[in-house]
Amino acid sequence: MVGNMDAIIHTEQLTKRYGATTALDRLDLDIYPGEIFGLLGPNGAGKTTAIKLVLNLILPTSGTVTLFGRPPGNISIMSRVGYLPEVLSVHDYLKASEFLRFHGQLCGIKSNLLTPRIDRLLDLVGLSAHRRQTLRSFSKGMLQRIGFAQALINDPQLLILDEPTSGLDPIGRKEMRDIFLNLKEQGVAIILNSHILSEIEKSCDRVGILKHGELIHLAETAYLSDSPDSTARAVEIQVNNRSDALMTLLDHACVSIRDNGKKLSLTLKRSVDISDIPRIVETAGAELVALIPIKETLEDLFYRLISSADGGKK
Amino acid sequence: MIQLRALIRVTVQEYIRSKTMLALLLIGCFFVLIFSCCGLSESMSVNNQIVAKESQIDLFWGVAYWILALYGVAGSVLLSMNCVSSEIRSRRAALVWTRPISRMTWLIGKIIGVWIVTAIDTGVLFLLIYFLIVAKLKIVSFFPFVGFSILLLEILAIIILVSTLSIRFSDVISGFLGSIIYGVSLVIGMDWVQAYFFQIQEYLAQTNTAPAELLRAFLQEPPSILWQIFFWITYIITPHFGNIQGIGRKLASHSPIALSLDWWSFLSVLLYSLIFLIIGRREIKRMEF
Numbered sequence: 001m002v003g004n005m006d007a008i009i010h011t012e013q014l015t016k017r018y019g020a021t022t023a024l025d026r027l028d029l030d031i032y033p034g035e036i037f038g039l040l041g042p043n044g045a046g047k048t049t050a051i052k053l054v055l056n057l058i059l060p061t062s063g064t065v066t067l068f069g070r071p072p073g074n075i076s077i078m079s080r081v082g083y084l085p086e087v088l089s090v091h092d093y094l095k096a097s098e099f100l101r102f103h104g105q106l107c108g109i110k111s112n113l114l115t116p117r118i119d120r121l122l123d124l125v126g127l128s129a130h131r132r133q134t135l136r137s138f139s140k141g142m143l144q145r146i147g148f149a150q151a152l153i154n155d156p157q158l159l160i161l162d163e164p165t166s167g168l169d170p171i172g173r174k175e176m177r178d179i180f181l182n183l184k185e186q187g188v189a190i191i192l193n194s195h196i197l198s199e200i201e202k203s204c205d206r207v208g209i210l211k212h213g214e215l216i217h218l219a220e221t222a223y224l225s226d227s228p229d230s231t232a233r234a235v236e237i238q239v240n241n242r243s244d245a246l247m248t249l250l251d252h253a254c255v256s257i258r259d260n261g262k263k264l265s266l267t268l269k270r271s272v273d274i275s276d277i278p279r280i281v282e283t284a285g286a287e288l289v290a291l292i293p294i295k296e297t298l299e300d301l302f303y304r305l306i307s308s309a310d311g312g313k314k
Numbered sequence: 315m316i317q318l319r320a321l322i323r324v325t326v327q328e329y330i331r332s333k334t335m336l337a338l339l340l341i342g343c344f345f346v347l348i349f350s351c352c353g354l355s356e357s358m359s360v361n362n363q364i365v366a367k368e369s370q371i372d373l374f375w376g377v378a379y380w381i382l383a384l385y386g387v388a389g390s391v392l393l394s395m396n397c398v399s400s401e402i403r404s405r406r407a408a409l410v411w412t413r414p415i416s417r418m419t420w421l422i423g424k425i426i427g428v429w430i431v432t433a434i435d436t437g438v439l440f441l442l443i444y445f446l447i448v449a450k451l452k453i454v455s456f457f458p459f460v461g462f463s464i465l466l467l468e469i470l471a472i473i474i475l476v477s478t479l480s481i482r483f484s485d486v487i488s489g490f491l492g493s494i495i496y497g498v499s500l501v502i503g504m505d506w507v508q509a510y511f512f513q514i515q516e517y518l519a520q521t522n523t524a525p526a527e528l529l530r531a532f533l534q535e536p537p538s539i540l541w542q543i544f545f546w547i548t549y550i551i552t553p554h555f556g557n558i559q560g561i562g563r564k565l566a567s568h569s570p571i572a573l574s575l576d577w578w579s580f581l582s583v584l585l586y587s588l589i590f591l592i593i594g595r596r597e598i599k600r601m602e603f
Contacts, residue, residue, distance in 0.1 A: 052602075052603060055412050056411075056412075057408055057411065057412070057602065057603040058602040058603065059600070059602065075414045075415065075416060076414065077414075078412065078413060078414040079413075079414040081412065083409070083412045085405070085408065085409060087405070088409070089404045089405040089406045089408070089409065090406065090409075091324055091328065091406060093327065093328055093331040093332060094324070094327070098327075101320075102320050102323075102324050103413065105316050105317060105319070105320035106317050106320055106321075106410060106413035106414070106415055107413055107414055108316050108317060108414060109316075110316070150409075
């Protein structure tokens with residue numbers, strides 16, 4: 001999906017240090033129009049730092065970042081960006097419609113254009129009935145929805161969402177995901193920073209995994225398990241004439257074995273290839289009935305990369 | 315301009331909806347109540363001598379202006395010491411700064427918003443006092459409005475000063491520092507203090523009033539050269555709020571002295587405000603969230 005299109009966000013060796021602590025270490029990243037990019041990592045990995053650098057809320061120690069080909073903080077390009085922070089601090093004395101109007105006006109949108117847009121957005125996030133309610137009385141989920149609406153008030157070309165589905169119920173998450181996909185179809189680039197891995201896997205075209213400020217993995221979601229640096233792969237086998245000898249041989253070839261009754265779930269060692277399994281089974285005098293490679297989920301990949309001692313490689 | 319208007323409106327809305335504006339207004343009404351009880355009458359007499367109308371106007375507007383200035387300055391310090399810092403602390407500013415506006419526009423929007431709130435509160439107070447004096451003395455004059463507009467300029471300068479300080483310092487410290495700068499400039503702006511340190515004998519003779527006499531009696535000797543240097547440095551580095559307030563007070567009581575405007579004092583306050591605005595811009599430009 002990534003062609004020769006100009007990147008909306010381009011970072012080169014982007015680094016942010018706070019004293020001796022490196023919050024973000026030499027990040028090289030391009031985000032393209034019409035893609036949903038998931039930014040993953042444990043707490044303190046540098047996800048929010050990366051977002052803040054892009055938004056010019058903090059300044060880089062070294063390296064460069066450009067938005068639409070210009071340095072961040074350029075007033076004209078910020079009108080093309082929508083942002084939903086992880087913790088939404090709002091002017092809580094404002095009513096929902098006033099809050100959206102305020103942000104619309106900050107984007108320089110004239111009043112006659114704003115009114116229908118506010119109505120549409122309130123309807124989109126399901127808050128039409130609460131338009132005259134002050135934000136002070138909003139629940140966490142409602143605040144998240146109004147925050148999402150404010151991020152969309154200027155019809156952005158780049159949407160940066162930090163934990164957008166936190167506080168939302170499953171229906172709300174589904175609605176939000178549908179909106180992301182709809183925006184993607186319209187060519188909007190979306191950066192999703194989330195801890196909900198299943199959400200990322202369902203929505204994102206590409207994911208980047210950060211650890212200790214370093215981008216340790218960058219891949220398209222569809223090819224997550226094709227990572228060349230995989231240290232283990234999962235496979236399910238079904239065998240007849242299962243014996244102790246087979247189990248001993250498999251034990252040497254696998255990181256872990258789970259017995260599911262009829263089937264055995266194996267996680268292979270790096271030195272072992274899937275094509276070695278039939279030979280191992282035959283050597284043990286058993287009969288291989290089925291061999292099913294299991295695609296590694298984003299969750300598996302995430303835990304594997306994050307828990308590995310060396311932090312993995314890009 | 316749309317952005318600036320939106321920022322100003324939201325700031326004003328904040329003070330209206332949080333009832334801060336109303337609370338300040340009620341405190342102001344208490345000030346008016348005190349003023350209305352201080353012997354305001356059409357035929358004022360001292361030692362069985364009827365006081366001339368001009369002297370009455372001078373006296374009433376002198377007192378009224380002090381009340382308005384005290385109220386306006388205290389209110390502006392109270393409001394401005396956390397109007398900017400609370401936005402930064404609560405991270406509401408972070409969301410606004412991701413919008414296509416400069417941080418300077420944001421700062422100006424906040425300052426003007428607080429100024430409008432203070433101006434409305436002080437303005438209501440001024441009108442109450444104005445009509446009270448007009449009703450008692452039966453003299454309608456335009457001069458108090460001119461004097462009041464000068465007070466509004468003074469209030470704006472104080473808001474800029476304290477708001478900028480609050481970016482770097484805590485609310486209490488910035489309010490305290492702002493009050494110190496204002497207080498010192500107020501004292502050195504007083505006629506008799508200036509007269510004493512400037513050593514202008516003719517001027518001393520003209521202002522041979524009780525305070526000047528007292529001061530001379532107290533100090534006996536002319537001020538030492540060290541005191542004079544100290545005074546001059548303070549006079550130069552502080553904004554001339556005292557002089558400005560003196561001009562406003564005299565204008566309010568339509569004294570002809572006020573007509574010889576002290577442009578340097580206006581320039582001093584303007585320069586001070588500009589310097590603080592530039593400092594504020596620099597502070598928020600390099601601020602990180």
